[in-house]
Amino acid sequence: MTSTEPKTRVTILEVNNIGKSYGAVNALAGISTVVNAGQVTCVLGDNGAGKSTFIKILAGAHTPSEGQLLLDGEPVTFSSPRAALDRGIATVYQDLAVVPLMPVWRNFFLGSELTRGSGPFRRLDVKEMKRITLTELLNMGIDLRDVDQPIGTLSGGERQCVAIARAVYFGARVLILDEPTAALGVKQSGVVLRYIARARDRGLGVVFITHNPHHAFPVGDRFLLLNRGESIGDFEKSKITLGELTSLMAGGAELDSLTHELEGELGTDSPLVKELEAENRQAE
Amino acid sequence: MTTTDIMTIALRPRVERRPIRRILARPETGAFVAALAVLVFFSIYTNTFLTLPGAGVWLESASTFGIMAVAVALLMIGGEFDLSAGVMTGFTALIVGILTTQFGLNIWVAAVISLIVALAIGALNGYVVMRTGLPSFIVTLGTFFVLAGADLAVTKLLTGQVSIQGMAKVPNYDSIQPLFGSSITIGGGVFYVSVVWWIVVTAIATWVLLRTRAGNWIFAVGGALNSSRQVGVPVMKTKIGLFMTTAGAAWLVGMISLFRTSTVQANTGVGQEFIYIICAVVGGCLLTGGYGSAVGAALGALIYGMVFQGITFAQWDTNWLRTVLGAMLLLAVFLNHWVRRRASGGAQ
Numbered sequence: 099m100t101s102t103e104p105k106t107r108v109t110i111l112e113v114n115n116i117g118k119s120y121g122a123v124n125a126l127a128g129i130s131t132v133v134n135a136g137q138v139t140c141v142l143g144d145n146g147a148g149k150s151t152f153i154k155i156l157a158g159a160h161t162p163s164e165g166q167l168l169l170d171g172e173p174v175t176f177s178s179p180r181a182a183l184d185r186g187i188a189t190v191y192q193d194l195a196v197v198p199l200m201p202v203w204r205n206f207f208l209g210s211e212l213t214r215g216s217g218p219f220r221r222l223d224v225k226e227m228k229r230i231t232l233t234e235l236l237n238m239g240i241d242l243r244d245v246d247q248p249i250g251t252l253s254g255g256e257r258q259c260v261a262i263a264r265a266v267y268f269g270a271r272v273l274i275l276d277e278p279t280a281a282l283g284v285k286q287s288g289v290v291l292r293y294i295a296r297a298r299d300r301g302l303g304v305v306f307i308t309h310n311p312h313h314a315f316p317v318g319d320r321f322l323l324l325n326r327g328e329s330i331g332d333f334e335k336s337k338i339t340l341g342e343l344t345s346l347m348a349g350g351a352e353l354d355s356l357t358h359e360l361e362g363e364l365g366t367d368s369p370l371v372k373e374l375e376a377e378n379r380q381a382e
Numbered sequence: 383m384t385t386t387d388i389m390t391i392a393l394r395p396r397v398e399r400r401p402i403r404r405i406l407a408r409p410e411t412g413a414f415v416a417a418l419a420v421l422v423f424f425s426i427y428t429n430t431f432l433t434l435p436g437a438g439v440w441l442e443s444a445s446t447f448g449i450m451a452v453a454v455a456l457l458m459i460g461g462e463f464d465l466s467a468g469v470m471t472g473f474t475a476l477i478v479g480i481l482t483t484q485f486g487l488n489i490w491v492a493a494v495i496s497l498i499v500a501l502a503i504g505a506l507n508g509y510v511v512m513r514t515g516l517p518s519f520i521v522t523l524g525t526f527f528v529l530a531g532a533d534l535a536v537t538k539l540l541t542g543q544v545s546i547q548g549m550a551k552v553p554n555y556d557s558i559q560p561l562f563g564s565s566i567t568i569g570g571g572v573f574y575v576s577v578v579w580w581i582v583v584t585a586i587a588t589w590v591l592l593r594t595r596a597g598n599w600i601f602a603v604g605g606a607l608n609s610s611r612q613v614g615v616p617v618m619k620t621k622i623g624l625f626m627t628t629a630g631a632a633w634l635v636g637m638i639s640l641f642r643t644s645t646v647q648a649n650t651g652v653g654q655e656f657i658y659i660i661c662a663v664v665g666g667c668l669l670t671g672g673y674g675s676a677v678g679a680a681l682g683a684l685i686y687g688m689v690f691q692g693i694t695f696a697q698w699d700t701n702w703l704r705t706v707l708g709a710m711l712l713l714a715v716f717l718n719h720w721v722r723r724r725a726s727g728g729a730q
Contacts, residue, residue, distance in 0.1 A: 180614075191612070193608070193609065194609070195608075195609040195612035195613050196606070196609055197601065197602050197605035197606040197609055197610065197672065198605065198606065199601070199605045199672045199673050200598075200601050200602065200605055200672075204598055204601070204602075207598075208598060208602055208609075208610070208613050208615060209602075209610070209613035209614035209615045210613075210614065211595045211598055213594075213595060220594070221589075221593045221594055222593050222594060222595065222597075222598065224593070
């Protein structure tokens with residue numbers, strides 16, 4: 099639906115040939131992609147592919163060694179995550195930055211509490227904060243009823259969503275999600291994917307980092323694939339299928355040669371070899 | 383934070399809508415039940431415990447512990463310990479005693495200087511803990527011994543004794559004494575102003591903890607330090623503030639003990655730091671931080687005061703005092719824990 103009218107999309111963030119090296123080690127080289135308002139850009143890659151280096155650059159934790167970032171068409175460099183946040187780029191890390199024993203509403207406003215009154219009588223505006231938390235979560239499709247419960251009582255998926263809703267409420271235009279489904283079961287992952295779609299529908303540019311093509315494909319509009327610090331493709335959704343995505347992710351040819359190698363060692367009847375072959379077929 | 387703590391507290395089911403459950407789930411409920419049990423026990427066991435004169439005695443005893451327990455509870459919710467809190471009560475009183483009796487300084491000025499020195503040491507505790515990343519247990523253990531040694535050595539050096547006497551003869555003593563050491567008599571019971579201080583400190587601490595940004599930050603830095611930092615909580619400021627609060631409370635208790643007796647021993651307060659921590663834990667604070675209440679800590683101190691004096695009232699052999707105290711405190715903690723478990727885990 100969204101990909102049928104790409105011309106009307108506003109590009110918020112453009113990544114231009116970015117690279118990062120630590121001394122002689124190239125962690126990342128020649129990465130380019132775009133993040134559009136109301137679209138989800140998925141960053142896919144296996145462990146060590148350079149996903150975390152990439153998001154740290156976007157989030158302002160690292161500065162790129164080469165290439166440039168364009169925000170609203172203008173080159174930018176972020177000196178710190180705070181600076182990126184001030185420009186509307188919010189990152190939700192895997193640990194979510196929540197305090198488990200504190201109520202949901204206190205977590206929602208932690209560090210940016212609303213107050214009323216002045217001087218020694220300046221106090222938390224508890225009623226207003228609870229109300230906003232409740233409505234913001236409802237906007238994301240989460241009906242908590244009781245925002246007074248400790249956030250630790252929520253499921254992993256719900257906690258992700260509170261973190262996302264918090265970023266949205268505090269003015270994020272680009273939302274970077276670091277492996278939000280990595281630690282979740284199938285059902286909870288589905289919940290989180292739905293909220294990613296919600297955030298997209300509210301006009302945010304979403305950067306969704308994952309190593310699971312089955313999670314990325316349903317919500318993604320654009321797919322950036324990383325392998326060993328290099329881009330192995332930056333596709334629009336119309337240009338790629340789930341099968342191709344999976345194959346690229348698994349490193350198609352590499353998987354083939356691994357299967358043959360194991361066949362030689364374990365014999366064609368080995369369950370592991372059969373499993374790999376099945377995976378290959380599915381990918382093709 | 384241990385997994386059990388998170389299990390018992392964070393994973394409690396959504397039962398809070400039922401009002402009774404909601405009350406039971408509060409951190410101070412266990413201490414309240416325990417305090418009630420202690421009160422009933424000694425009221426039945428002795429004739430004098432539940433009279434105005436009796437109440438005056440155990441309230442006075444609980445008040446100074448209560449002031450410290452509340453401050454220590456805030457610090458513990460913020461995820462830190464202060465082992466120098468006990469000796470600090472003696473240290474602040476000695477500063478006033480020495481400056482006035484030995485150097486003839488105005489007693490009000492001496493009290494203010496003492497407060498400034500206390501706050502500075504508190505800030506130093508906090509700064510060292512935050513900058514080095516060492517456990518506050520170790521850092522404040524160091525402060526504790528430095529102060530304890532200095533108390534004795536300096537007092538002995540200047541006075542030749544291990545206590546300061548003759549405070550009552552210092553000019554303007556009568557102008558400051560009522561603020562910290564006065565009392566009124568109601569129905570034969572003597573009630574000290576320290577009880578009022580105790581209530582005021584508890585009320586302010588509760589307000590700060592539950593209704594201000596600083597309170598939000600205290601829970602946050604104790605509950606999850608890195609998360610707090612990520613969302614922009616001023617971690618350093620919050621923790622240093624907590625250490626200064628504890629030192630400030632120690633100054634208040636130092637003044638109370640100084641002006642109630644008009645003397646101060648060089649070893650005043652040594653060994654009491656653990657009692658403050660015990661009171662805070664009995665009051666529902668988690669040793670690991672991030673959870674607890676000021677009212678709970680005040681109730682913990684009340685239990686301590688009642689047991690302490692109740693044993694004397696019951697005319698038991700006072701050699702058993704510490705043993706009984708330890709056992710009763712353990713019992714209170716178990717009861718507290720049980721109530722919290724009942725409240726959090728349903729019918730477990």
